[in-house]
Amino acid sequence: MSDFIDIGALEDIRPQSARLVRTAMGCIAVFRTADDEVFALDDRCPHKGGPLSNGIQHGRSITCPLHNWVISLSTGMAEGADEGSVRTYPVQVSDGRILMDARALAESMAAE
């Protein structure tokens, strides 16, 4: 399906790390978990805009580097007592390549 954009190899992201994808609307953080699951979220913490890609990742969660909010990678929701959420993007891994849904990207741009 041509709606998916190849943004790089799974191997380009270390387990428990994140890397950025630049878009016209700001950066998206692409996370790879210890179990090789991949998630994509806006790189802005719902609290005060902290760059989530720089946090410490554990399980399917990321701890924001600024004030330790914990955000779920799969839902984008803040965990625990905190409230807020960050936009997520559908991504999938196929043959070792990470594919991002261009339509979701376009929708997000149109929405801004």
Add this chain to the structure above:
Amino acid sequence: MKQKLVVIGAGMASGRALEHLLENAPDAYDITLFGAEPRGNYNRIMLSPVLSGEKTYEEIVTHDTAWYAANGITCRFGEKVQRIDRAAKVIVTPKGQTPYDKLIIATGSDPFIIPVPGHDLPGVLAYRDLDDTNAMIEASAKPGAKAVVIGGGLLGLEAAAGLALRGMEVSVVHLMGHLMERQLDEAAGYLLRKELVGRGIKIHCSANTRQVVGDGKVEGLELEDGTILPADIVVMAVGIRPSVALAKEAGLEIGRGLKVNDQLVTSDPDILALGECVEHDGMVYGLVAPLYDMAKVLAKTLAGEHDAYRGSQISTKLKVTGVDLFSAGDFADGADREEIVFRDPARGVYKRLVLQNDRIIGAVMYGDTADGSWFFGLIKDEEDISEMRDTLIFGPAFAGGTPMDPMAAVAALPDDAEICGCNGVSKGTIIAAINGGATTLDAVKAKTKASTSCGTCAGLTEQVVALTLGDDFVLPAAAGMCKCTDHSHDDVRRLIRAKELKSIPAIQQELQWKSSGGCHSCRPALNYYLVCEWPGEYVDHAQSRFINERVHANIQKDGTYSVVPRMWGGITTPNELRAIADVADKFAIPTVKVTGGQRIDLLGVKKEDLPAVWSDLNDAGMVSGHAYAKGLRTVKTCVGTDWCRFGTQDSTGLGVKIERLMWGSWTPHKVKMAVSGCPRNCAEATCKDVGIVCVDSGYEIGVGGAAGMDVREVQPLAKVGTEEEVLEYISAFVQLYRENAQYLHRPYKWIAKVGLDWVKSRVVEDAESRKALAERFEHSQTFYRKDPWAERVAGAEAHEFNPLADLTQVAAE
């Protein structure tokens, strides 16, 4: 006038007896205590965890100098009593005579050394006291070292397991057909053997020793069948004999041990005795539970009250982490005896009860010992079990088919069920202590002594407390590091050492982490512990570091970074200043600020610019200031003798030397230092983690200061005469802190926990320890004293700074 009480032997028995005596009759005696070991009383049974690395000596001390002093006891440690002169009522040591009105003999036992040829070679060890333990630990430090342990009983197996955990190749030689034959039957012995073999320990049963071989020192052990087992040390753990030489020579009545009556009085009415050296009613004991019972009675006798000791029932557990084994009573076969056996080979569980006249007389359990204390209670009370015979083997938890949860099982225990075997504490005693106002686990332990000896009942004690207190029960703060584990920071550090765990997944696997990958609070701590424990060997795990340390710059509120080049001792040059100004221009850095630590901070650098900024600063000869690190930050200085009219020493020069020595080191939390040239203290050295104030005669080193959320003044560590000494003392101090403090504890917090005296005993009073610490620091520094910026400029971890993809050109459709 007070009577003179002299005590021979500063071991577990006399320690407990003195405690009771001071409770019962605090003012009755002037007490003098003699001990052959050059130290006070420690929990001897915890030598096994010390050997395996799970505890340190300091943690097993039961009575320290302060305790003896507070109770007015005169201590003569390191002084062996040579003779008792009953006629003159004095005891004799190499330093002279000491008179007594009453005398307690508590000399314990002597380990038995089999007199085979070669038994006196250096490297043949017993396993009895701290010196033996330290000798074993020392031998295990040699790579590839081998040990042979003779004796497959409790002591021998604890020694073998401990040495194996220390990385030695260990063989056990045992005369009998199966291990621990006095406590276990063959089937349980088989399971135990399988477990130990699985841990890499070689077991030779039915094997007899012919001789220890070696030229000038131990090289191996030869068995009767001619087999030679190579060895660097041979540990003999084949049994003990009551230590009665003194008593015998003094003409006291001796059997297998020093004979005492029910009041613990020997054949001389002024001489009492207790512990492993005595024989009571034909019995000699080798465990602590009986001697604690004796201690109570002996204290009563000395206080002039009447009480009687009637012998003790004993049970045993093997203190090898991960091996559950319980044995009590008599389990030999016999015509009038029946048995109930339960086996679950898949789980490695074996239980056997020996019955006689509808009463349990023996119990052996392997793999699942949860019901041990319940069975032990039935044995002691000689309870008739015919009513519950059908389900007996399943223990008290069994009710109608499904086992209850462990709490319910504890709830089901009767009040007189024994919880702590060593100290003879029943469930009822614990409940009474709680009703009497002991509302925390620690208070209950202090009051009842439950789980303060061998510690295998700690969980059970906690359950009883939790059950009784209900919602009021709060687990002690020393509990888990985080929600991923119940282990405390201290436990984790010890186990990393003892089990040689060298990666985060290895720790999480071996120590049974409850989460799959840890969390943001335990992972950075584990990463630090590994960096500290295995310098040069452990590969740093960047994903477990906070972003500041991952990218060697401080993250700021808007997601940009700040960069601080190192200025050694606060000294800079026009060239460096020019380079800083150029970098600020070139990268449009909005703010240039002088920090509280006398360095220059460039604020507002974009993450992707970091490598280029560093590259320019490196070109001007500057390296990372680690202003972001849990490590050495800065050494602040004043101008000292170079310029100041008050300066007594070259404080700037010393500051530069310290910073060059310490930079790049990783520590549990940030470390700040300062050097002031005189007591006017312009560098504010007295509120730093390490502060040096120069004086005419030398250097005053203070530690544990802070000026953050808590403001603290340093405490004096030492005063030294030369710069070299300053460098050695502070290296040793920092290394002690690195090796012992909990992650994120500043030195002042850590010192508050361990005590400045302890720190001084390691860093100041013991020159050898100081040197060793300083050497370990230097060894670690050979790997970490380097510039992380240069490595990044050279391309390390480049992925951190470059985007994965650029989709700015992908237009909205």
